[in-house]
Amino acid sequence: MAEGLNRREFLAYSAAGAGVFGLASTGLASFLESQVQMAIVRWTGPAPVSLSEEQKVVSKLTEQVLEALGGIRRFVKQGDVVWIKPNIAWDRTREQAANTNPDLVATLVRLCLDAGAKRVKVGDNPCDLAQKTYLTSGIAEAAKKAGAQIVYLDRERFREVNIKGERIKTIPIYPEMMEADVLINVPIAKHHRLATATLCMKNYMGVIENRQLFHQDIPTSLADITRFMKPQFCILDCTRIMLANGPKGGRLEDVEAKWTIAAGTDIVALDAFGAEMLRRKPEEVGSIKKAVEVGLGTMDYRSLKPKEIALS
Amino acid sequence: MKIGLIVLPRWMRRVVQVGFLILFLWMVLVSWAPTEGVPSGWLKAFFLADPLLLVLTGVAARALPPLFLWSLVSIVVTMLFGRIFCGWVCPLGTVHSLAGWAFDKVQSRAKRRDAYSPWQKAKYYVLAAGLAMALFGGHWISLFDPLVLLYRTTATAIYPAFQWAVEETAHSVFQADPHVGPVVLGPVQIGPWHLTSLTEPVYQFFRDHVFSLPRQAFLGAGLVWLVFGLMVAANGYRRRFWCRYLCPLGALLGLLGRWPMLRRQVTAEGCNQCGLCLTACHGASASEAGQTWRPSECLMCLNCSAQCVRESCCFRLVSLPWKKQPPLESVGLSRRGLVWSALGGLLALAGLRATPQGRAKHYYHPHLIRPPGARPEPEFLARCTGCALCMKVCPTGGLQPAITEAGLEGIFTPRLVPLIGHCDYNCTACGHVCPTEAIRPLSLEEKHQFKIGLAAFDPSRCIPYVYGRNCIVCEEHCPVPEKAIYCVPQEIMLRTGQFQTVQLPRVDPNRCIGCGVCEHVCPLDDQPGIRVLSTNEIRHPRHQPIPPEIPSHEQLPYR
Numbered sequence: 001m002a003e004g005l006n007r008r009e010f011l012a013y014s015a016a017g018a019g020v021f022g023l024a025s026t027g028l029a030s031f032l033e034s035q036v037q038m039a040i041v042r043w044t045g046p047a048p049v050s051l052s053e054e055q056k057v058v059s060k061l062t063e064q065v066l067e068a069l070g071g072i073r074r075f076v077k078q079g080d081v082v083w084i085k086p087n088i089a090w091d092r093t094r095e096q097a098a099n100t101n102p103d104l105v106a107t108l109v110r111l112c113l114d115a116g117a118k119r120v121k122v123g124d125n126p127c128d129l130a131q132k133t134y135l136t137s138g139i140a141e142a143a144k145k146a147g148a149q150i151v152y153l154d155r156e157r158f159r160e161v162n163i164k165g166e167r168i169k170t171i172p173i174y175p176e177m178m179e180a181d182v183l184i185n186v187p188i189a190k191h192h193r194l195a196t197a198t199l200c201m202k203n204y205m206g207v208i209e210n211r212q213l214f215h216q217d218i219p220t221s222l223a224d225i226t227r228f229m230k231p232q233f234c235i236l237d238c239t240r241i242m243l244a245n246g247p248k249g250g251r252l253e254d255v256e257a258k259w260t261i262a263a264g265t266d267i268v269a270l271d272a273f274g275a276e277m278l279r280r281k282p283e284e285v286g287s288i289k290k291a292v293e294v295g296l297g298t299m300d301y302r303s304l305k306p307k308e309i310a311l312s
Numbered sequence: 313m314k315i316g317l318i319v320l321p322r323w324m325r326r327v328v329q330v331g332f333l334i335l336f337l338w339m340v341l342v343s344w345a346p347t348e349g350v351p352s353g354w355l356k357a358f359f360l361a362d363p364l365l366l367v368l369t370g371v372a373a374r375a376l377p378p379l380f381l382w383s384l385v386s387i388v389v390t391m392l393f394g395r396i397f398c399g400w401v402c403p404l405g406t407v408h409s410l411a412g413w414a415f416d417k418v419q420s421r422a423k424r425r426d427a428y429s430p431w432q433k434a435k436y437y438v439l440a441a442g443l444a445m446a447l448f449g450g451h452w453i454s455l456f457d458p459l460v461l462l463y464r465t466t467a468t469a470i471y472p473a474f475q476w477a478v479e480e481t482a483h484s485v486f487q488a489d490p491h492v493g494p495v496v497l498g499p500v501q502i503g504p505w506h507l508t509s510l511t512e513p514v515y516q517f518f519r520d521h522v523f524s525l526p527r528q529a530f531l532g533a534g535l536v537w538l539v540f541g542l543m544v545a546a547n548g549y550r551r552r553f554w555c556r557y558l559c560p561l562g563a564l565l566g567l568l569g570r571w572p573m574l575r576r577q578v579t580a581e582g583c584n585q586c587g588l589c590l591t592a593c594h595g596a597s598a599s600e601a602g603q604t605w606r607p608s609e610c611l612m613c614l615n616c617s618a619q620c621v622r623e624s625c626c627f628r629l630v631s632l633p634w635k636k637q638p639p640l641e642s643v644g645l646s647r648r649g650l651v652w653s654a655l656g657g658l659l660a661l662a663g664l665r666a667t668p669q670g671r672a673k674h675y676y677h678p679h680l681i682r683p684p685g686a687r688p689e690p691e692f693l694a695r696c697t698g699c700a701l702c703m704k705v706c707p708t709g710g711l712q713p714a715i716t717e718a719g720l721e722g723i724f725t726p727r728l729v730p731l732i733g734h735c736d737y738n739c740t741a742c743g744h745v746c747p748t749e750a751i752r753p754l755s756l757e758e759k760h761q762f763k764i765g766l767a768a769f770d771p772s773r774c775i776p777y778v779y780g781r782n783c784i785v786c787e788e789h790c791p792v793p794e795k796a797i798y799c800v801p802q803e804i805m806l807r808t809g810q811f812q813t814v815q816l817p818r819v820d821p822n823r824c825i826g827c828g829v830c831e832h833v834c835p836l837d838d839q840p841g842i843r844v845l846s847t848n849e850i851r852h853p854r855h856q857p858i859p860p861e862i863p864s865h866e867q868l869p870y871r
């Protein structure tokens with residue numbers, strides 16, 4: 001996914017053979033079985049009451065959703081460097097549902113490593129102080145325990161990249177994220193005052209700097225960055241969702257536990273599903289509407305025949 | 313009477329001095345706000361052992377943080393052994409020692425007069441003036457406490473300059489990315505070699521383990537450099553000029569150590585009055601070669617006994633300090649001088665205070681936003697030393713020294729500059745490091761309620777108001793769970809005649825605590841569309857121009 005940026009051109013010759021073979025095999029595989037494009041897994045058993053119960057439920061949900069999508073090996077190959085990009089924006093706890101669930105991230109780290117990933121990095125460009133958001137969200141500890149490398153982004157190491165967007169022409173992007181072989185976008189579904197909802201597309205605002213630029217036209221800017229990022233697949237955390245006072249939140253009254261995780265290859269469809277979880281119509285969310293207009297995916301996620309699974 | 317010879321060699325003093333200097337600098341470096349909990353109380357240890365701050369704060373604020381009783385140890389040690397603190401412990405004294413040593417390399421000692429000068433009494437008069445000011449709540453002299461001076465200089469001037477050098481070098485190498493190669497040798501290719509493979513690990517080490525936040529820098533650093541430069545340069549005129557002539561802490565310790573048990577003794581038969589001891593003396597404690605010795609000026613540097621070729625000068629312990637044996641020279645202060653300097657101090661205080669800022673009842677500076685936990689202004693100034701410890705630990709770098717905002721009396725006291733950094737919602741670090749509790753240590757619950765100011769939109773700058781476009785970055789960042797910034801949708805007519813709805817942000821004065829994150833994140837980074845002013849700051853009960861909203865069920869009589 002990082003063709004334009006990869007500085008390791010010298011590897012190209014040696015890698016070319018393997019690449020051709022890899023492409024051919026993926027092409028063949030997708031031809032042989034029409035692959036699942038989206039999966040939704042719900043927990044219908046009793047709601048977890050303790051942290052350890054929650055951990056079990058969330059990791060089971062995560063494993064199932066990836067299983068339904070064809071297994072993590074569909075996306076992560078032996079020796080890949082994986083960057084997991086959760087939402088770690090705010091100095092809030094997991095109960096406040098402003099950041100991705102740490103157990104989801106930890107399970108994903110484990111699955112990637114099991115699939116043979118060389119290294120799994122976890123990092124985001126937070127809005128609050130990074131040291132605090134990583135700690136309070138619980139993500140740093142959980143992901144580290146699972147074997148990931150925790151990366152604190154260095155504000156001085158972003159590079160201005162030409163993303164050739166409709167609204168955003170150039171924007172500083174974190175090179176280390178682009179150099180990873182796979183970037184997995186793992187947002188949480190939340191209310192957002194300006195964007196109506198913050199879902200998968202909005203989560204890409206954590207790979208860039210100078211974010212204020214986006215705020216004056218969020219839908220078009222998000223479509224621009226999404227087109228540039230070429231998402232392979234995303235996982236949407238709806239274990240807890242924030243229904244009001246987003247994106248920072250803080251009030252437990254605004255949070256609802258749904259114990260649901262969705263994943264898929266169509267980022268717009270996932271966002272549409274997330275919008276419905278937040279009790280909105282997908283067309284109410286500007287970025288979804290814009291993304292459909294410019295052909296980034298479909299708003300009618302049901303047309304993709306998502307695999308729906310209930311666990312208990 | 314004689315207990316015995318003290319066999320402390322001079323190298324031991326030098327080792328102890330450098331050790332304390334390194335300890336001090338290390339404590340400046342590790343003054344961070346931890347991710348969890350509050351900073352360690354040890355960070356203020358040097359200040360708590362400082363008797364000048366004990367006396368000035370005790371007199372000016374008529375209260376003391378109990379931990380300050382540690383400085384009683386320094387007092388007892390000084391009464392027993394003289395100004396050993398100045399000569400062995402004080403890190404600023406060590407800086408002057410090193411400067412004097414460096415000047416010795418470039419100028420001849422003979423040019424410098426190192427015999428006692430009556431002008432050395434100036435520091436006692438400075439202290440007297442400071443105490444007179446303290447009686448009326450003035451804490452100004454603590455700005456010149458040596459520990460405070462050195463902490464401020466290191467934390468706000470030297471350390472940021474060092475950080476700047478490391479960061480700018482690494483960034484410019486990173487951006488330019490100079491490299492050699494690759495070299496192709498048939499099928500094998502080696503390189504390319506990047507300069508960044510050298511600079512990046514060094515930079516990352518400093519970034520991750522030394523620097524507390526990127527690009528930390530402080531307002532008024534030039535002024536701090538100037539004072540520090542003058543202080544160091546003065547060593548070329550007289551060795552340890554600052555310690556001999558001006559230091560108020562040195563004066564206090566000199567008074568306490570007038571009759572120490574540790575005394576210099578020169579044997580009359582051994583001494584031929586060569587004057588070698590005079591050229592080496594740090595404190596200029598003797599007015600002439602021979603037996604004269606003023607313990608109030610002696611820094612116990614031991615240079616005289618180390619220099620004496622005839623070994624006729626040594627330090628001994630005496631068991632009865634009131635015995636005038638060997639003879640001691642007095643400090644030599646006159647009552648008249650003390651009265652005049654006290655009057656001078658009061659005049660200076662009147663000059664410092666008789667400003668609009670000093671009379672806080674009538675004038676509040678809009679941009680004087682004190683950190684959460686700060687006491688009411690007069691009480692705050694009666695405690696704050698301007699040491700900059702709070703500014704060093706502030707995790708956003710937003711706490712900056714006030715240069716003009718608090719008047720000359722409040723120079724170098726902390727104020728929040730949201731354009732540089734906001735007050736982090738879940739941080740109480742500044743109050744927990746303040747040695748004099750000018751900023752009270754707050755619990756997190758108290759801090760969440762502590763209003764340090766009030767945000768106000770500037771409808772002539774704010775993007776939705778002026779340009780009719782949505783923005784609300786401020787609303788998004790507002791940390792108050794119920795949101796102190798809310799949005800009102802409003803339909804506006806565009807140039808084309810079409811209508812569009814924009815979210816217009818407003819501030820709820822009941823909920824805003826003035827943390828300034830809104831001002832900090834405002835896309836208008838020159839003159840933000842929202843600014844935090846000191847309006848409604850909780851520490852001033854009379855500075856509440858926006859009263860709490862009246863609940864809707866309460867009917868006003870005239871409605």
